[in-house]
Amino acid sequence: MSTTPETTLLEKVTSLCKRRGFIFPSAEIYGGFRSTYDYGPLGALMLRNVKNAWWKSMVQMRDDIVGIDAAILSPPAIWAASGHLETFTDPLVDCKNCHERWREDKIDGVCPKCGSTELTEARAFNLMFKTQAGPVADEGATAYLRPETAQGMFTNFSNVLSTSRKKPPFGIAQIGKSFRNEITPGNYVFRTREFEQMEMEYFVPPADAEEWYRYWIQQRYQWYLDLGIPADQLRLLEHDAADLSHYSKGTTDVEYLFPWGFDELEGIANRGDYDLSAHTAASGVKLEYFDQGTNERYTPWVIEPAAGATRAMMAFLLSAYHEDEVEGEVRTVLRLNWNLAPYQIAVLPLSKKPELESVSREVLAKLQPHFMVDYDVTQSIGKRYRRQDEVGTPLCITVDFDSLEDRAVTIRDRDTTEQTRIKIDDLLHEIWNRTTPA
Ligand code: GAP
Numbered sequence: 001m002s003t004t005p006e007t008t009l010l011e012k013v014t015s016l017c018k019r020r021g022f023i024f025p026s027a028e029i030y031g032g033f034r035s036t037y038d039y040g041p042l043g044a045l046m047l048r049n050v051k052n053a054w055w056k057s058m059v060q061m062r063d064d065i066v067g068i069d070a071a072i073l074s075p076p077a078i079w080a081a082s083g084h085l086e087t088f089t090d091p092l093v094d095c096k097n098c099h100e101r102w103r104e105d106k107i108d109g110v111c112p113k114c115g116s117t118e119l120t121e122a123r124a125f126n127l128m129f130k131t132q133a134g135p136v137a138d139e140g141a142t143a144y145l146r147p148e149t150a151q152g153m154f155t156n157f158s159n160v161l162s163t164s165r166k167k168p169p170f171g172i173a174q175i176g177k178s179f180r181n182e183i184t185p186g187n188y189v190f191r192t193r194e195f196e197q198m199e200m201e202y203f204v205p206p207a208d209a210e211e212w213y214r215y216w217i218q219q220r221y222q223w224y225l226d227l228g229i230p231a232d233q234l235r236l237l238e239h240d241a242a243d244l245s246h247y248s249k250g251t252t253d254v255e256y257l258f259p260w261g262f263d264e265l266e267g268i269a270n271r272g273d274y275d276l277s278a279h280t281a282a283s284g285v286k287l288e289y290f291d292q293g294t295n296e297r298y299t300p301w302v303i304e305p306a307a308g309a310t311r312a313m314m315a316f317l318l319s320a321y322h323e324d325e326v327e328g329e330v331r332t333v334l335r336l337n338w339n340l341a342p343y344q345i346a347v348l349p350l351s352k353k354p355e356l357e358s359v360s361r362e363v364l365a366k367l368q369p370h371f372m373v374d375y376d377v378t379q380s381i382g383k384r385y386r387r388q389d390e391v392g393t394p395l396c397i398t399v400d401f402d403s404l405e406d407r408a409v410t411i412r413d414r415d416t417t418e419q420t421r422i423k424i425d426d427l428l429h430e431i432w433n434r435t436t437p438a
Helices: 006-019 041-060 076-082 150-155 157-164 206-226 274-283 309-320 354-367 381-390 401-406 424-434
Strands: 023-025 037-039 065-067 089-094 101-103 123-126 129-132 142-145 170-179 194-204 234-238 250-258 261-272 289-291 296-298 301-308 321-326 329-334 345-349 373-375 395-399 408-413 419-423
Touching (some): 006 309, 006 321, 041 170, 041 206, 076 274, 150 194, 194 309, 206 234, 206 261, 206 301, 234 261, 261 274, 261 309, 274 301, 301 309, 345 354, 345 381, 354 373, 354 395, 354 401, 354 424, 395 424, 408 424
Parallel strands (some): 065 170, 345 373, 345 395
Antiparallel strands (some): 023 037, 089 101, 089 123, 129 142, 170 194, 408 419
16 A cells, blocks of 8 residues: 555656656656646557557447547537537636736635735636638638537537447447647646547437436446546546536536545536537538337437546556555555556566577567567666566566576566466466456
């Protein structure tokens, strides 16, 4: 168990992420760029694993959900119909003393920077990034960077329905970048202006919407548990009717115990027929389903689990971070789930001698088609184990001089530090046995 005080856990994880190549401040050589981050070699692997785990559970393992990849650049018509042009705003106030800008609903009537209570009246600040498509900057050139991936799934409803031959209940899933001009980004990658979402729109007969809403709340909660977040760090929070978004008939958040308290990881919303009806009205194209069984035409209701990939990665990192004691020394270990760890395995030849290298490379080649494998030859074996523990590699495979004789290697388990001797020919079988696919 970690003995880290919660206040410094965030600093420790942030520092580890920088030091080991998970997450770098963006444009660092120019002094950084406003709460923007780049994912380094290990971070890119882990973020990909988070998205793959989501895609596997939402698309690959189901016959009722298909995936798409829609455009980020989008015309104003979409955002007028969705309600974002009018209502996707935060209340912005200026401090009259130090001129800092704040989200009124996030401060208690006092400027957090200088303590002044002299604040301007709140005005609605639209969070969408507006840009121009093409060389002529007239009205018709206005485009927006999508603030959510959801709308691409509504606007493609008929395309997907007719090409996939699905019928309600069925879902459309998508992973991709979204952009919001957040007034106060912060808490590391928790709230950034550029981030990745993993969203799914599940289209159902209206009468079944409540049942599916409850179903998806449980499914999504379980996903985080299955990937290693302890139950006491997760909770479900149903929104009061007064706090619901403009489209929602009910929303429940999956919350994670971040260092500053429980906060949103994902929202599951019952969006009713709001989106399909709004796009039908605005575009003139009927986004409906004709049920040949009952001869009825209707607008499906939508249940939407909407998660953040970058935010989920942060929660997985925080909950995996531990400091324990091995052979009298404190070690830092990321107890990441097998499916999320940047590398599943590290191959570590005991020395740089060429005869060891050839058998080590043979082991590496055997594993690489199936797993992401690190190959590390520098420094003592103890130091290399610590390095792998710190980035969450579940298994280390050590190749030593005996390996040349007995064609066996030592597998070391990250969590128990237990070591087992295994024949090279049995390696793959042994590793499959030890792991549970996501
Ligand atoms: N389509 C509904 C929708 O976008 P949301 O609650 O605004 O709902 C869904 O966003 C998820 O996207 C959030 O739960 C969060 O994980 C992630 N998210 C939203 N804004 C974010 C930001 N500025 N930075 C990082 N992640 C964000």
